[in-house]
Amino acid sequence: MKEKELNKIKEYKYGFSTDIETIKAPKGLNEEVIKFISKTKKEPKWLLEWRLKAYKRLKILKEPNWQKPKYPKIDYQSLYYYSAPKSFTEKPKSLDDLDPKLLETYKKLGIPLQEQQRLNGIAVDAVFDSVSVATTFKDKLTEKGIIFCSISEAVQKHPNLVKKYLGSVIPITDHYFATLNSAVFTDGSFVYIPKGVRCPMELSTYFRINASQTGQFERTLIIADEGSYVSYLEGCTAPMRDENQLHAANVELIALDDAEIKYSTVQNWYPGDENGKGGIYNFVTKRGACRGKNSKISWTQVETGSAITWKYPSCILQGDNSVGEFYSIAITNNYQKADTGTKMIHLGKNTKSKIISKGISAGNADNTYRGLVDISGKAINARNYTQCDSLLIGNKCGAHTIPYIKNKNPNANIEHEATTSKISEEQLYYCNQRGLNQEEAVSLIVNGFCKEVLQQLPMEFAVEAQKLVGISLEGSVG
Amino acid sequence: MLKINNLKAKIDNKLILNGLNLNIKSGEIHAIMGPNGSGKSTLANVLSGKKGYKISGSVLYEDKDLFKLDIEERAQKGLFLAFQYPLEIPGVNTSNFLKTSLNAIRKSNGKKQLDALEFLKVVKSKAAALKIDEKILNRQLNVGFSGGEKKKNEILQMSLHEPKMAILDETDSGLDIDALKIVADGVNTLRDKKRSFLIITHYQRLLDYIKPDFVHVLMKGKIAKTGCSELANELEKVGYENI
Numbered sequence: 001m002k003e004k005e006l007n008k009i010k011e012y013k014y015g016f017s018t019d020i021e022t023i024k025a026p027k028g029l030n031e032e033v034i035k036f037i038s039k040t041k042k043e044p045k046w047l048l049e050w051r052l053k054a055y056k057r058l059k060i061l062k063e064p065n066w067q068k069p070k071y072p073k074i075d076y077q078s079l080y081y082y083s084a085p086k087s088f089t090e091k092p093k094s095l096d097d098l099d100p101k102l103l104e105t106y107k108k109l110g111i112p113l114q115e116q117q118r119l120n121g122i123a124v125d126a127v128f129d130s131v132s133v134a135t136t137f138k139d140k141l142t143e144k145g146i147i148f149c150s151i152s153e154a155v156q157k158h159p160n161l162v163k164k165y166l167g168s169v170i171p172i173t174d175h176y177f178a179t180l181n182s183a184v185f186t187d188g189s190f191v192y193i194p195k196g197v198r199c200p201m202e203l204s205t206y207f208r209i210n211a212s213q214t215g216q217f218e219r220t221l222i223i224a225d226e227g228s229y230v231s232y233l234e235g236c237t238a239p240m241r242d243e244n245q246l247h248a249a250n251v252e253l254i255a256l257d258d259a260e261i262k263y264s265t266v267q268n269w270y271p272g273d274e275n276g277k278g279g280i281y282n283f284v285t286k287r288g289a290c291r292g293k294n295s296k297i298s299w300t301q302v303e304t305g306s307a308i309t310w311k312y313p314s315c316i317l318q319g320d321n322s323v324g325e326f327y328s329i330a331i332t333n334n335y336q337k338a339d340t341g342t343k344m345i346h347l348g349k350n351t352k353s354k355i356i357s358k359g360i361s362a363g364n365a366d367n368t369y370r371g372l373v374d375i376s377g378k379a380i381n382a383r384n385y386t387q388c389d390s391l392l393i394g395n396k397c398g399a400h401t402i403p404y405i406k407n408k409n410p411n412a413n414i415e416h417e418a419t420t421s422k423i424s425e426e427q428l429y430y431c432n433q434r435g436l437n438q439e440e441a442v443s444l445i446v447n448g449f450c451k452e453v454l455q456q457l458p459m460e461f462a463v464e465a466q467k468l469v470g471i472s473l474e475g476s477v478g
Numbered sequence: 479m480l481k482i483n484n485l486k487a488k489i490d491n492k493l494i495l496n497g498l499n500l501n502i503k504s505g506e507i508h509a510i511m512g513p514n515g516s517g518k519s520t521l522a523n524v525l526s527g528k529k530g531y532k533i534s535g536s537v538l539y540e541d542k543d544l545f546k547l548d549i550e551e552r553a554q555k556g557l558f559l560a561f562q563y564p565l566e567i568p569g570v571n572t573s574n575f576l577k578t579s580l581n582a583i584r585k586s587n588g589k590k591q592l593d594a595l596e597f598l599k600v601v602k603s604k605a606a607a608l609k610i611d612e613k614i615l616n617r618q619l620n621v622g623f624s625g626g627e628k629k630k631n632e633i634l635q636m637s638l639h640e641p642k643m644a645i646l647d648e649t650d651s652g653l654d655i656d657a658l659k660i661v662a663d664g665v666n667t668l669r670d671k672k673r674s675f676l677i678i679t680h681y682q683r684l685l686d687y688i689k690p691d692f693v694h695v696l697m698k699g700k701i702a703k704t705g706c707s708e709l710a711n712e713l714e715k716v717g718y719e720n721i
Contacts, residue, residue, distance in 0.1 A: 421568070425529075430565040432549035433526050433558075434579035434635065435586065444578055448569030448618075 012270055013471075018105045024214070025082035031055065034183055037082045041152050041186075044159060054172035054182035061176045068368045068400065069308045069337035071281060074246060080214040081184045085128065102128060105208070123148055125189045125205045127218055137201065147192040148203055151219050154190035161192055165223055169252040169289045169316070178285040181217045181250040188218035188249070193228035193259075202458050204233040207249075215246040222252070224259035226292065231262040231458055244272075244307055249284045257292030257319065262300070264457055265313075266465055269305035271472075276335025276364075279307025286313035290322035290351075298325040299342065300456040302465045304472040307336060312370070314343035317351035317379070324353040327453040331446075331472045332365030332397070341371035341402075346379035346412075355386040358450045361397035362476035368400040377408040384413070390420040391449050393442065393476050443470030479504050479643055479674045480525075480544075485535035486699075487517075487524050494520040496699035497535070502643070505671040509685055510678045511710065512696035513718045518678045519562060521696070522647040525676075526559040527552050539643065554586035556642030560632040560649045566620040572631065573615040576601060580638050604637045607667065608660055626657040633664035640668065645676045650684040662687030682710040695721050 025036045034055055038048040063074075085099055106126055123137035125148065141148050147158060154162050172182040189205040207218060224230055247269065253261050263286075272279025282305075288297035299313040309332075315324025326342035344353035353373065361367040373384045390399035401418050423445055431441035447454065447466055457465055480502040487495040494517045502508050512518050524531055527549035537544040539557065547555065567575070577597045584591060592600065605612045610630045620628050629649050636644055649661050665675060665688050677690065685693070685707060693709040695702045695718065703709065703721050713721070 424565075427565050427567055429528055429549065430561065430567075431579075433553050433561075434575075435550050435553040435583040435639075436579055437548075437550045437582075440578070440582060444570060444575065445567055448567060448571070448574075451569050 014268065015270060016108065018101055020099065020101050021086040022083050023086050024080045024084075027080055028077040029079070029081060029184070033081055037184060037186065040082065040084075041155070043155055046163065047155060050167070050172065051183050054179050055184075057173055058176070058179045058183055061179055063176045067310055067339045068370075069310065069339055069366065071244070071308055074281075076180075079246065081217070082186055083214045106206070123201055123203050125150060125203075127187055127189070127205060127207045140201075141199075144197050144200065145194040146197060146199055147190065149190055151185075151188045151190045151221060154221075158190070158192070161223065162190070162221070165221055165252070165254055166219075167252075169254060169287045170250050170285055174285065177248045177283045178250055181219060181248050181285070184215075185217045185219035185250065188220040188251075189222075190220070191222040191230060191232060193224045193230045195225045196227040197225075198228065199230040202231050202233055204235070206235045215248065217247075218249045220249070220251040221254075222261055222263070223254045224256065224261045224295075226256045227258045228256075229260045229262075231264070233264040233266070233458060233461060235266045235268070244279060244281055246281045247284065247306075249286075251284070251286040251313075253286075253288030253297055255288065255290050255292060255295035255297050255319075255322075258294045259292060260296040260298075261288065262298045262458075263288070263313070264461065265299075265301040265303070266457075266461060266468065267301065267303045267305055267309070268468060268472075271305045271334070271336050272307040274334045274363075276307070279336070280305065282306035282309045282311065284311040286311060287316065288314065288324070289316045290319050290324060290348075292322070293319040293348070294321045295319050296323040296325070298323075298327070298456070300327040300453065301329070301340075302453070302457070302468065303328070303330040303338060303340060304468050306338075309336075309338040309340055311340050312342050312372075314345065315353065316345045316347065317353065317382075318347045319351075320348040321350045322348055323351070326353075326355045326357070326371075327456045328357045328369075329360070329450045329453045329469065330358070330367055330369075331360045331469060332362070332367045333473055333476050334363040334365060336363075336365045338366075339368040339370055341369045343372040343374065344384060346373075346375040346382040346384070346409075349378070349380045349382075351379055351382050353382075353384045355384070355388070356452055357386075357388045358453055359388070359390045359399055359401075360393070360446055360449065360473070361390070361399050362393035362473055364396045366398040366400075368402060370402045370404075372404040372406070373414060374406045375409050375412045375414070379409055380411060382409060382412045384415065386414075386416045388416075388418040389449065390418075391446065392420065392422040393473065439470065439474055442473050442476065446470070446473060479506075479540065480676070481536075481538040483536045483538075485521075485524070485537060486533065487520055488532040489520070489530060494531075494699055495524065498696075498700055500694065500701060502674045502676060504674055506692065507665070507669065507675040507677065507688065507690045509688075509690040509693045509707075509710065510676065510696050511680070511682075511693060511713060516696045517699040518696055519647055520699075522559055522562075522645050522676075522678055525552075525645060526557065550582070551586075553639075554583050556639075558636055558639050558641035558644045560629075560636055560644065560646045562647040562649070562651065564620050564623075564628040564632055566618075566623075568618055568621050570619045571615075572617055572619045573598070573601065575619045576615070576635060576638060579635070583639060601634070601638060605634055608634060608637060608664055610634050610660065625652045626654065629653060630657060630660055633661050637664055637668060640673075642672065643674050643676070644668070645678070647678050648680060649677075650679055650681065658684060659687060682714040685710045697721070 269280035
């Protein structure tokens with residue numbers, strides 16, 4: 001392929017930044033900054049106290065360091081913890097009042113917010129740095145009693161729900177990054193699906209980091225009441241910058257009796273350049289509680305971006321007969337690193353979990369699957385199936401599988417399968433001989449490798465994800 | 479179609495092809511026979527563009543320098559190699575692979591891409607014509623295929639691509655008589671004035687079903703003898719030693 005063309009496609013498509021006036025909290029992390037955030041968001045007293053309690057806890061916590069990808073020490077005092085477009089001092093009442101620069105930004109990202117151009121069948125909440133800028137299809141959802149709004153709005157309008165569930169899956173005492181998030185979280189999405197309602201469309205949040213030297217700490221809370229169903233998707237991008245930016249989100253899911261939540265992520269934060277400079281540190285805590293009987297939570301993640309991805313979307317299977325699933329594709333190229341997997345905590349009877357993980361490593365990248373299957377003494381007849389496959393492209397990358405299994409139950413059924421393979425020169429030669437160039441060949445082979453996971457994605461996103469899988473590996477061979 | 483002039487190829491400093499000359503015109507079928515290690519597969523690899531060889535000499539394909547083209551460009555310009563050992567690609571559906579590959583070739587030739595339905599229609603009729611069980615289309619590419627199924631899959635791809643120059647690298651090896659007939663059918667159906675074949679084989683058996691215009695004996699990296707199809711019979715009787 002011609003060099004120019006190659007450079008063009010290798011470029012990170014979402015790497016532009018939006019020049020927009022912002023209001024920032026003063027630099028650094030302290031009580032004043034937390035009070036500033038809480039005040040700016042006009043939060044009730046209980047939430048400020050909750051944040052401060054988390055901050056107090058944070059001061060005695062240490063950053064974990066057991067993970068495989070190491071990173072330089074983060075100077076938490078040199079970060080901004082809140083950044084919002086200036087026009088958001090008063091939140092715009094409608095899209096007509098929204099800064100055109102923001103509309104333009106989302107249009108460029110392929111997420112049009114305007115009524116006439118909206119994505120079909122998908123309601124979007126758009127989060128820009130620390131604030132939610134718009135939520136589409138609100139009226140249609142309200143008809144069914146579904147609440148889909150920014151978490152800031154939920155704090156104002158549905159305080160009882162927020163108070164009841166916030167921190168009920170990830171307590172403020174959890175671990176360093178989760179606690180940091182509890183102290184300084186800015187915005188994110190809130191979803192409540194009432195009893196017996198099947199959400200008629202995909203709900204989606206699009207996260208965009210724009211400002212430099214700013215961390216993004218969003219908080220998402222999804223509650224599926226008895227017998228309800230929701231499918232939710234998040235997408236993420238960030239401008240190309242030389243510095244590493246911290247993204248430490250918390251996501252909590254709660255499924256009550258007979259409810260089902262399907263949560264999909266297509267993560268495409270800026271991965272850094274081909275020499276490993278810049279990129280997002282994606283240190284995220286995602287946890288779902290299958291609180292009710294027969295409930296189900298299914299995580300699907302396609303992780304292609306970020307300099308370091310470090311996350312374990314987990315399920316706490318409390319309700320009897322509840323089901324947890326984790327489908328993951330983690331792609332690392334150049335100097336990217338990933339340490340990701342899941343935790344399946346079996347507490348209820350007849351609980352089932354399934355883990356399908358596909359790790360793909362190219363260039364100088366390093367990819368670790370780390371997972372925990374924990375079966376308690378009460379989880380009679382618990383079952384787990386785990387399959388971890390790794391695919392290597394080239395000779396300088398690494399793949400590791402670290403499955404932890406804790407079983408206190410003699411009648412549990414646990415299966416684990418793992419494979420590691422490499423795309424061979426011969427396979428590429430064969431594809432080339434059939435008219436496919438290197439990029440097409442790699443994309444085809446990798447998509448085949450990931451198929452079981454891609455099939456889990458909502459249809460509208462599966463095609464995009466397939467393309468993304470190909471693009472993230474461009475330049476990895478030949 | 480293909481003019482090979484004084485072709486030499488080395489791998490790991492070992493000379494495999496040592497001044498090979500061959501001229502294949504449009505519409506001709508050439509068979510190359512030869513003992514193990516005489517350079518038959520190397521010739522197929524070098525022509526298709528496989529990396530790792532040190533090459534001198536020249537090959538003109540449709541009067542243009544073949545060595546200036548990448549592997550996929552050669553394929554897109556109608557050069558097809560049926561592999562001796564077709565590769566397994568786990569997870570990749572055979573039908574999807576065949577479609578992606580055919581569309582890549584069509585695209586490079588400025589032809590319209592076939593959508594899933596159009597492709598299915600084409601591939602099913604080709605498979606039926608060759609008496610190949612279409613069930614292989616729903617399986618992972620070559621994964622768990624028997625030797626015969628792999629070779630049939632190669633012939634199916636050849637008939638889809640309708641190449642100008644097809645090279646068959648010991649496609650007949652290890653096949654039972656029914657599979658052998660499918661391979662021969664594949665070639666005979668495509669045989670026409672504009673299309674050429676280079677058939678590499680160990681045995682004369684395949685040539686009972688495909689009548690080549692020329693038979694060459696490859697020895698120590700060179701064409702040692704050229705004849706018409708009777709040469710194959712003679713070889714079968716006296717062996718390579720006595721040529």
